[in-house]
Amino acid sequence: MTLQQTTERAAAEPRTPGRDPAPLLPDRRPARVLGTPAADAVDPALLRELHRHLVVGRRFNEQATALTRQGRLAVYPSSRGQEACQVAAALALRPRDWLFPTYRDTLAVVARGVDPVETLTLLRGDWHTGYDPVEHRVAPLCTPLATHLPHAVGLAHAARLSGDDLVALALTGDGGTSEGDFHEALTFAGVTRAPVVFLVQNNGYAISVPLAKQTAAPTLAHKGVGYGVPGVQVDGNDVVAVHGVLSAAVERARSGGGPTLVEALTYRLDAHTNADDAARYRSDDEVERWRAEDPVTRLETHLRAAGLLDEETGRQALAAAETMAADLRRRVAEEPAVDPMELFAHVYATPTAQLGEQRARLAAELRAEAGSR
Amino acid sequence: MTSRGTTMAEALNTALRHALRDDPAVHVMGEDVGTLGGVFRITDGLAAEFGDARCADTPLAESGILGTAVGMAMYGLRPVVEMQFDAFAYPAFEQLVSHVAKMRNRTRGRLPLPLTIRVPYGGGIGGVEHHSDSSEGYYLHTPGLHVVTPATVGDAYGLLRRAIASDDPVVFLEPKRRYWTKEDWSPDGPAAPVPPIGRAVLRRPGTDAVLITYGPSLPVCLEAADAAREEGLDVGVLDLRSLVPFDDETVCAAVRATGRAVVVHEASGFGGAGAEIAARVGERCFHHLEAPVRRVTGLDVPYPAPLLERHHLPGVDRVLDAVRDLQWPSATRARHGGEPYAVGA
Numbered sequence: 001m002t003l004q005q006t007t008e009r010a011a012a013e014p015r016t017p018g019r020d021p022a023p024l025l026p027d028r029r030p031a032r033v034l035g036t037p038a039a040d041a042v043d044p045a046l047l048r049e050l051h052r053h054l055v056v057g058r059r060f061n062e063q064a065t066a067l068t069r070q071g072r073l074a075v076y077p078s079s080r081g082q083e084a085c086q087v088a089a090a091l092a093l094r095p096r097d098w099l100f101p102t103y104r105d106t107l108a109v110v111a112r113g114v115d116p117v118e119t120l121t122l123l124r125g126d127w128h129t130g131y132d133p134v135e136h137r138v139a140p141l142c143t144p145l146a147t148h149l150p151h152a153v154g155l156a157h158a159a160r161l162s163g164d165d166l167v168a169l170a171l172t173g174d175g176g177t178s179e180g181d182f183h184e185a186l187t188f189a190g191v192t193r194a195p196v197v198f199l200v201q202n203n204g205y206a207i208s209v210p211l212a213k214q215t216a217a218p219t220l221a222h223k224g225v226g227y228g229v230p231g232v233q234v235d236g237n238d239v240v241a242v243h244g245v246l247s248a249a250v251e252r253a254r255s256g257g258g259p260t261l262v263e264a265l266t267y268r269l270d271a272h273t274n275a276d277d278a279a280r281y282r283s284d285d286e287v288e289r290w291r292a293e294d295p296v297t298r299l300e301t302h303l304r305a306a307g308l309l310d311e312e313t314g315r316q317a318l319a320a321a322e323t324m325a326a327d328l329r330r331r332v333a334e335e336p337a338v339d340p341m342e343l344f345a346h347v348y349a350t351p352t353a354q355l356g357e358q359r360a361r362l363a364a365e366l367r368a369e370a371g372s373r
Numbered sequence: 374m375t376s377r378g379t380t381m382a383e384a385l386n387t388a389l390r391h392a393l394r395d396d397p398a399v400h401v402m403g404e405d406v407g408t409l410g411g412v413f414r415i416t417d418g419l420a421a422e423f424g425d426a427r428c429a430d431t432p433l434a435e436s437g438i439l440g441t442a443v444g445m446a447m448y449g450l451r452p453v454v455e456m457q458f459d460a461f462a463y464p465a466f467e468q469l470v471s472h473v474a475k476m477r478n479r480t481r482g483r484l485p486l487p488l489t490i491r492v493p494y495g496g497g498i499g500g501v502e503h504h505s506d507s508s509e510g511y512y513l514h515t516p517g518l519h520v521v522t523p524a525t526v527g528d529a530y531g532l533l534r535r536a537i538a539s540d541d542p543v544v545f546l547e548p549k550r551r552y553w554t555k556e557d558w559s560p561d562g563p564a565a566p567v568p569p570i571g572r573a574v575l576r577r578p579g580t581d582a583v584l585i586t587y588g589p590s591l592p593v594c595l596e597a598a599d600a601a602r603e604e605g606l607d608v609g610v611l612d613l614r615s616l617v618p619f620d621d622e623t624v625c626a627a628v629r630a631t632g633r634a635v636v637v638h639e640a641s642g643f644g645g646a647g648a649e650i651a652a653r654v655g656e657r658c659f660h661h662l663e664a665p666v667r668r669v670t671g672l673d674v675p676y677p678a679p680l681l682e683r684h685h686l687p688g689v690d691r692v693l694d695a696v697r698d699l700q701w702p703s704a705t706r707a708r709h710g711g712e713p714y715a716v717g718a
Binding site: 127128129132133134135139140144147148149150151152153154155156157158159161162168180181184185187188191342345346347348349350352353354 | 400426431432434436437439440441442443444445446447448449450452464467468471472475476477478479480481482483484485516517519539540541571617618619621622
């Protein structure tokens with residue numbers, strides 16, 4: 001079957017936006033598994049895998065933040081407190097699926113299997129994207145808010161037109177849902193029924209601006225209704241619930257069911273970045289209340305109660321975390337290799353004559369610099 | 374121009390048809406490009422021939438259109454996006470600047486974006502507000518984009534084919550007031566060479582001065598060169614065809630051959646393409662210049678209402694005035710009857 005034939009077949013499938021908004025509305029209470037009877041039915045192997053990723057992920061956040069204090073990273077937007085969302089996002093995908101992360105989603109990228117040092121290249125400053133997006137099927141960490149969401153829609157749409165059953169999962173935050181591109185992405189996803197899932201990590205703040213000043217929407221999950229995209233709210237610190245909701249949305253997309261908007265309620269325990277002072281906009285009491293909802297602790301509490309976290313399992317998870325952290329420290333401590341001539345290497349498929357001239361000039365400057373040393 | 378022949382709109386339509394026919398990765402998308410065939414009919418019949426997935430009507434959201442096209446290109450398709458009018462492309466500006474132009478670079482060449490963004494541009498069609506902008510300056514100032522604009526029917530076909538086949542993103546600016554001009558041209562004819570992107574062409578040779586122009590101003594310059602001939606000046610006309618990559622070599626050769634140059638474009642002059650061209654010529658051809666490079670451009674005003682646009686657009690008289698002002702030796706001046714014409718533009 002040619003590409004053209006498959007694209008025509010895909011285009012001929014009926015679109016069913018659904019006139020009745022009720023099925024698109026989020027439930028009144030966010031989905032939750034931990035602390036409910038449903039938790040007992042979850043596969044222990046999955047729970048252990050989620051746990052190991054959470055422990056390693058927490059250590060990754062702490063280590064990366066420490067590296068900013070040592071001047072090894074220019075900046076680190078921490079996802080400490082949001083590890084359940086990060087880990088669940090990565091684990092809900094199959095190898096052929098695509099992940100579209102933001103700058104705060106480095107942990108999701110690492111959990112998907114990308115090398116931590118390559119993931120942190122953007123924040124270390126030696127290039128913008130350090131990993132190979134095509135090899136890992138992870139789009140570049142996106143800094144301009146929500147602008148990567150239409151990319152996820154387009155990639156998913158193109159795959160569907162080509163008869164390819166991959167799914168795109170795009171991450172954003174509560175602030176990102178105010179951006180025009182969020183709405184345009186949902187519009188296009190709804191119309192094309194692209195196999196895409198949007199995960200909004202609602203951590204309560206866009207840097208300093210609280211949700212109440214961000215939106216008057218009933219919930220962020222409700223924002224899907226206007227675009228014919230079902231909205232789901234989930235307890236974002238319940239890693240089992242986030243994984244379950246995302247997995248269902250991903251498989252629904254894969255089987256032709258169209259896009260889903262998932263809002264995960266979570267909290268950023270650290271400041272926006274190491275350069276931010278969160279004390280200017282939120283109280284210690286508030287942070288303490290959320291510490292009690294720590295996603296790592298919550299899963300461990302369940303595992304212990306269920307008899308699934310023996311000493312050896314816990315020790316192995318911690319050992320994996322320490323190995324990752326030690327490797328990260330050691331490799332980030334090495335001076336990153338940068339090549340000034342690479343500035344010209346990837347601007348165009350064929351460099352312009354003007355870039356050729358500028359390249360020669362920079363090469364001469366570098367020679368002069370080397371000669372004067 | 375004869376009544377027979379092919380219009381630029383038809384040539385563009387043929388280019389899209391052939392691209393869709395030759396490469397299943399090519400996907401045309403935009404507002405009204407499907408059933409309607411585009412407000413300028415550039416995509417006429419394509420949805421019927423190739424299906425509405427290959428020539429797709431999109432929601433009315435330019436950032437979403439271009440952002441979706443970025444994702445499609447990431448997957449491996451070759452989207453050809455239509456922005457309905459120059460000034461309606463601005464909502465897509467962030468996608469263009471932050472992603473389209475940079476994706477290859479930020480991913481070290483791993484995610485090139487082979488996409489073409491067609492933008493009908495320029496004035497002279499009596500359009501109401503926001504339908505007549507010359508927006509090339511925004512695009513050519515953005516590293517990572519190619520900025521191409523045809524001025525002839527044959528180039529419209531050839532350059533669009535090249536743009537779609539390019540592995541770099543191309544902003545393809547279509548001079549909308551040239552859409553309906555006919556030329557004796559056929560895509561199958563022998564006179565249909567496909568020019569490479571980045572090569573300027575001398576449309577008219579001249580020994581005394583050269584007019585450097587592109588897109589909608591080419592006919593104005595050709596007419597001005599004819600008029601100059603009557604005044605005894607042999608003025609050449611250079612059609613840039615591509616602003617990025619910029620053909621310094623051909624431009625400088627034309628300037629060195631004449632020693633005098635005028636840059637003509639519709640866009641406002643301040644900080645525009647003409648400023649860049651004049652600076653480049655000055656840097657490279659200073660010792661060959663007999664006079665400063667002059668610019669004849671649109672005024673530095675927001676695009677005027679239709680009844681006023683003729684005062685804004687560079688016309689033949691303004692071009693001629695600039696030519697007359699190129700510090701001719703007294704013998705040449707005498708041919709004009711004494712003092713050189715003083716222009717304030």
